[in-house]
Amino acid sequence: MKKSYLILILLSQFIFYNCSTTDEKCITDPGKDEIEIIVGKLQVLIDEYKPTVAQVYVYNIQENGWVSEGECNGFEIDSPFIKVCGKYYNLANLVKFEFNGSLNLYFKY
Secondary structure, eight states: OHHHHHHHHHHHHHHTOOOOTTOHHHHTOTTSOHHHHHHHHHHHHHHHHOOSEEEEEEEETTTTEEEEEEEEEOEEEETTEEEETTEEEEGGGEEEEEESSSEEEEEOO
16 A cells, blocks of 8 residues: 555656746656757846846967857847857857846857
């Protein structure tokens, strides 16, 4: 009887598990490819902070640091790319992103 009750509880937890957009387990779904996971995580940040300005940084090997490629109003996700200032950046090269008054995107090529 205890086994049946335990199985029923575990089964109900599995059936009624609801994925939210901030749930890391749902965002990193093994059925999704790497770009879809990146877009999902990026979309969570966009939905939360609603940035209107985006700034792109590209890693410069000679300077051994991040160099700004500019800041623009607006951006557009066109998977597997994001368009900022009229230029497309491949999301596969996105190293990190953050919101710090604007959407800051860091790419390494």
